Amino acid sequence: MSLTIKDKERAGVINPMYNCQPCGAQFAGIGIRDCIPLVHGGQGCCTFVRLLFAQHFKENFDIASSSLHESAAVLGGMKNVEVGIDTLVQRYPDLRIVPIITTCSTETIGDDVDGVARKARRMLKEQFPNRSVKLVPVHTPSYSGSHVKGYDTALLALTKELAKKTESNGKLNIITGWLNPGDVTEIKYILNEMGVEGNILIDTETFDAPTMPDKDAFAYGNTTIEDFVETPNAVGTIALCPFEGGSTAQFLQDEFDVPAVIGPTPIGIENTDKLIQNISKLTGKEIPESLVVERGKALDAIADLVHMFFADKKVAIYGDPDLVIGLAQFCLEVELQPVLLLLGDDNKTYSKDPRFKELEEKANCDIEVVCNADMFELEDRIKNKGADIDLILGHSKGRYIAIDNNIPMVRVGFPTFDRAGLWKYPIIGYKGASMLAESIANAMFTDMEYKHKDEYLLNVW
Amino acid sequence: MPLKLFECDTVIPERKRHVYVKNVGEDTSMFLPMANIDTIPGSISERGCSYCGAKLVIGGVLKDTIQLIHGPVGCAYNTWHTKRYPSDNDNYQLKYVCSTDVKEKHVIFGAEKLLKQNILEAFKAFPNCKRMIIYTTCATALIGDDPKAVAKDVMKELGDVDIFCSQCAGFAGVSQSKGHHVFNIDWMNEKVGTYEPEITSDYTINMIGDYNIQGDSVVLSDYFHRMGIQVIAHFTGNETYDGLRSMHRAQLNVVNCARSAGYIANELKKKYGIPRLDVDTWGFNYVAESLRKVGAFFGLENRAEQVIAEEYAKWEPKLNWYKERLKGKKLCIWTGGPRLWHWTKALEDDLGMEVVSMSSKFGHQEDFEKVIARGNIGTIYIDDGNELEFFEVLKEKKVDVIFTGPRVGELVKKLHIPYINGHAYHNGPYMGFEGWVNCARDIYNGIHSPIWALAGKDIRKGA
Numbered sequence: 045m046s047l048t049i050k051d052k053e054r055a056g057v058i059n060p061m062y063n064c065q066p067c068g069a070q071f072a073g074i075g076i077r078d079c080i081p082l083v084h085g086g087q088g089c090c091t092f093v094r095l096l097f098a099q100h101f102k103e104n105f106d107i108a109s110s111s112l113h114e115s116a117a118v119l120g121g122m123k124n125v126e127v128g129i130d131t132l133v134q135r136y137p138d139l140r141i142v143p144i145i146t147t148c149s150t151e152t153i154g155d156d157v158d159g160v161a162r163k164a165r166r167m168l169k170e171q172f173p174n175r176s177v178k179l180v181p182v183h184t185p186s187y188s189g190s191h192v193k194g195y196d197t198a199l200l201a202l203t204k205e206l207a208k209k210t211e212s213n214g215k216l217n218i219i220t221g222w223l224n225p226g227d228v229t230e231i232k233y234i235l236n237e238m239g240v241e242g243n244i245l246i247d248t249e250t251f252d253a254p255t256m257p258d259k260d261a262f263a264y265g266n267t268t269i270e271d272f273v274e275t276p277n278a279v280g281t282i283a284l285c286p287f288e289g290g291s292t293a294q295f296l297q298d299e300f301d302v303p304a305v306i307g308p309t310p311i312g313i314e315n316t317d318k319l320i321q322n323i324s325k326l327t328g329k330e331i332p333e334s335l336v337v338e339r340g341k342a343l344d345a346i347a348d349l350v351h352m353f354f355a356d357k358k359v360a361i362y363g364d365p366d367l368v369i370g371l372a373q374f375c376l377e378v379e380l381q382p383v384l385l386l387l388g389d390d391n392k393t394y395s396k397d398p399r400f401k402e403l404e405e406k407a408n409c410d411i412e413v414v415c416n417a418d419m420f421e422l423e424d425r426i427k428n429k430g431a432d433i434d435l436i437l438g439h440s441k442g443r444y445i446a447i448d449n450n451i452p453m454v455r456v457g458f459p460t461f462d463r464a465g466l467w468k469y470p471i472i473g474y475k476g477a478s479m480l481a482e483s484i485a486n487a488m489f490t491d492m493e494y495k496h497k498d499e500y501l502l503n504v505w
Numbered sequence: 506m507p508l509k510l511f512e513c514d515t516v517i518p519e520r521k522r523h524v525y526v527k528n529v530g531e532d533t534s535m536f537l538p539m540a541n542i543d544t545i546p547g548s549i550s551e552r553g554c555s556y557c558g559a560k561l562v563i564g565g566v567l568k569d570t571i572q573l574i575h576g577p578v579g580c581a582y583n584t585w586h587t588k589r590y591p592s593d594n595d596n597y598q599l600k601y602v603c604s605t606d607v608k609e610k611h612v613i614f615g616a617e618k619l620l621k622q623n624i625l626e627a628f629k630a631f632p633n634c635k636r637m638i639i640y641t642t643c644a645t646a647l648i649g650d651d652p653k654a655v656a657k658d659v660m661k662e663l664g665d666v667d668i669f670c671s672q673c674a675g676f677a678g679v680s681q682s683k684g685h686h687v688f689n690i691d692w693m694n695e696k697v698g699t700y701e702p703e704i705t706s707d708y709t710i711n712m713i714g715d716y717n718i719q720g721d722s723v724v725l726s727d728y729f730h731r732m733g734i735q736v737i738a739h740f741t742g743n744e745t746y747d748g749l750r751s752m753h754r755a756q757l758n759v760v761n762c763a764r765s766a767g768y769i770a771n772e773l774k775k776k777y778g779i780p781r782l783d784v785d786t787w788g789f790n791y792v793a794e795s796l797r798k799v800g801a802f803f804g805l806e807n808r809a810e811q812v813i814a815e816e817y818a819k820w821e822p823k824l825n826w827y828k829e830r831l832k833g834k835k836l837c838i839w840t841g842g843p844r845l846w847h848w849t850k851a852l853e854d855d856l857g858m859e860v861v862s863m864s865s866k867f868g869h870q871e872d873f874e875k876v877i878a879r880g881n882i883g884t885i886y887i888d889d890g891n892e893l894e895f896f897e898v899l900k901e902k903k904v905d906v907i908f909t910g911p912r913v914g915e916l917v918k919k920l921h922i923p924y925i926n927g928h929a930y931h932n933g934p935y936m937g938f939e940g941w942v943n944c945a946r947d948i949y950n951g952i953h954s955p956i957w958a959l960a961g962k963d964i965r966k967g968a
Contacts, residue, residue, distance in 0.1 A: 064579025086675030
């Protein structure tokens with residue numbers, strides 16, 4: 045069977061699949077404790093992204109703007125950055141780190157953010173001798189890449205700025221990529237079962253913040269500055285999502301000889317097998333019986349669904365690249381046919397990803413991969429070009445394609461604001477694999493009921 | 506001390522000029538908060554950008570118009586799936602957004618060719634759509650692209666399309682507000698008077714400054730329809746592009762949102778002599794008063810009274826049921842600006858509630874004149890409020906409910922305070938008679954949720 049990779053034919057974008065780079069950098073920033081990212085640009089670049097995070101997580105995250113106005117746009121916005129840092133440091137006594145994130149405006153006017161950071165560091169030393177506040181310039185021009193690249197860039201910038209080699213700490217660096225808090229919980233579970241101490245970048249588990257009797261629990265990121273400092277002292281690094289954190293794993297290997305395993309994203313049984321075997325290889329720890337049981341439970345659940353409901357069903361998948369590729373691999377495991385994969389930016393290295401070759405070898409269907417794609421690409425194919433799709437896997441911004449064309453859709457990726465609580469559940473690991481399979485089945489079952497299409501099948505299966 | 510410096514603002518003392526606590530017997534004109542001036546960088550202000558004011562708030566409401574955002578992809582992504590303005594055109598305006606997807610090479614060499622290609626592609630993608638608004642954003646404004654020239658070129662080439670250009674980059678002005686202004690004035694100068702509507706009544710109005718949040722415009726249109734009045738254009742709720750080109754044909758401009766759309770009402774008065782009538786379309790008694798004013802203008806007093814009587818009969822008992830239960834409850838309104846002055850007294854009069862703090866993201870001084878005139882003694886009036894200030898307000902005032910956006914709502918949830926979406930509503934519409942009952946119901950359900958008592962209970966104490 046064939047797998048073809050090509051670019052979308054239109055120059056423009058109708059219904060974008062991805063956000064721009066600064067959004068990705070902001071996502072990395074909110075995952076760090078005592079951190080408030082400062083977005084250097086117009087106010088919308090920060091306010092809209094805060095709203096986006098609230099849509100997905102139903103939580104507030106603090107992000108500040110340098111509030112670039114007209115005069116600064118013409119005469120330079122360096123002063124805005126200085127004032128912004130000063131204001132943040134003075135009003136937030138616990139603040140320890142400020143990523144300074146550029147945007148299209150401030151990259152275009154050429155503000156020297158590295159220079160202003162150096163100047164501000166001196167200012168902080170003089171004015172706050174008892175405090176240490178790290179400033180980390182992050183260059184994220186919106187007119188290249190996407191939020192995927194912005195996340196990757198921010199993580200690398202933070203690591204480069206903070207990492208210090210001292211003594212081995214025996215930990216394993218896990219670079220999660222843009223996954224949900226539920227996925228972080230899952231990876232922690234796996235590490236715990238194996239007796240491995242992880243250093244999780246970036247630990248977003250605490251985004252699931254409780255409402256407490258004493259009213260003092262708020263959502264925050266759980267990775268500390270020290271966690272970044274410690275990264276070179278680990279026994280190895282596993283980057284779960286090559287395009288979101290892979291460059292940091294590579295940097296730690298090149299600079300500090302920390303062995304790196306970059307991918308595959310542990311979506312599905314086989315990818316999770318690889319993850320667990322890699323953890324075992326890097327740490328020398330045995331794979332415990334409990335994970336074999338966990339795996340068996342997932343397979344047991346999946347086996348009930350595959351030949352009966354999934355076989356030969358055609359799936360379209362869109363979202364972040366590692367997610368899309370991982371989900372496609374998962375589809376093949378469960379007899380679904382991932383016939384159309386959409387990746388939303390112009391990263392030229394996608395076609396070199398070895399996972400595409402693997403997909404081609406395993407597939408029992410032709411697979412089309414469209415890079416630089418938008419959501420209209422999917423809609424147009426379904427509505428106007430006769431694409432035959434039984435299931436859509438993707439984020440909530442594509443919801444109307446499913447709704448208007450009566451195709452069942454399972455929400456995965458970011459953002460998934462039109463279903464409740466999805467960020468709490470894993471899609472990685474064995475648990476994630478059964479969650480995914482069961483969500484897909486349940487979406488299909490509901491669809492059968494609404495359409496009165498053989499809904500009587502659902503009694504004995 | 507009528508002007509107030511929050512504790513959290515000791516290091517940014519200029520904030521004192523933005524916060525006023527109303528006192529008895531004070532000449533309030535002496536203490537009008539500074540408004541519509543530069544934001545303090547790093548203050549975690551609630552403000553957005555002026556592109557937002559043009560596209561998301563006003564232009565993007567139109568139900569038959571392609572929204573093409575000229576810039577990198579984020580500005581389009583971020584103004585899509587965030588609004589609740591439905592239409593009777595299958596919600597086209599909610600489902601689609603177009604971006605020219607500007608890349609580095611375009612920033613260096615210019616993006617006009619790319620823009621042209623995009624316009625043609627978009628009209629091809631939506632063959633039934635013949636209208637378009639192009640918005641510049643930060644990067645494309647800085648590099649000096651000329652979208653008007655490109656649009657003119659395409660209009661000539663295609664013949665049957667019409668395009669408007671909104672040139673308002675995110676860094677223009679200090680908030681969303683500038684985007685409202687630029688959109689209003691440019692639309693007036695370039696598009697009003699270029700289309701002739703069919704006149705079906707002796708009485709015609711424009712309903713200006715209402716964006717059909719959860720169907721507000723539909724509620725209002727129904728009242729006018731029953732009074733025998735033709736709405737030439739809604740600016741811009743559930744409206745068409747050509748409807749807005751016809752605004753010169755109305756006899757009266759009825760203005761609700763004077764902040765975002767007072768500009769065009771003023772210009773229409775100057776150029777075409779159409780009087781501007783400011784009304785409140787939120788608030789039970791306010792709406793009655795507004796319909797009476799419109800009725801009086803046309804000599805349709807009887808028809809106005811008839812509509813009011815029918816609506817009162819239908820909704821007043823329900824409103825009073827909620828009033829009984831909401832009396833004395835305290836709330837904050839932290840929204841854009843106008844809803845502060847539309848709502849403070851309406852909530853007081855119609856529901857017996859007390860507004861103890863209000864914050865405006867982008868209001869001007871005239872918005873503060875209005876809200877301070879209508880608002881309570883002891884209430885805190887804040888311009889461009891920020892997060893730490895909000896926490897301080899809540900420490901100082903006992904608050905039962907907050908009207909604000911969903912993100913801030915999630916934040917105050919941790920403090921066991923319910924929120925009602927003051928921008929896009931919980932279960933709207935909130936305008937008109939029925940709308941105010943909807944609003945009262947949502948406040949009631951928010952305050953009376955069993956969740957808050959459960960949240961306050963520490964199960965370790967008292968088994």
